[in-house]
Amino acid sequence: MGKSSCIVNEAGDGMLNISDMEGNSFTFQTDAAGLQVNDKIFVYYTGNLEDGTAQVLRVEKYVSEV
Known part of the structure; x- marks a missing residue:
């Protein structure tokens, strides 16, 4: 089992963007x-x-527990 570690929380306008999102590709x-x-x-x-x-x-970010 793993857990997640927050990298970015509440990004500002234009700070993080996903473009060309089609299906599972972006x-x-x-x-x-x-x-x-x-x-x-x-x-x-x-x-x-x-x-x-x-x-x-x-x-x-997914962090695995060892």
Whole structure:
């Protein structure tokens, strides 16, 4: 069993965005979130902005318990 560690909580406008979201494929952009390749993350978003991107409210990183 694992748990999640909050990376970003209550992101400001334009701080975190998901673009080109189609099915299970998307582009995620952020600065200095401490993510590494193959990290598992949970992304919570509040809806689409006028330009079609999805505004992200919160990002959590999955942390496995050993």
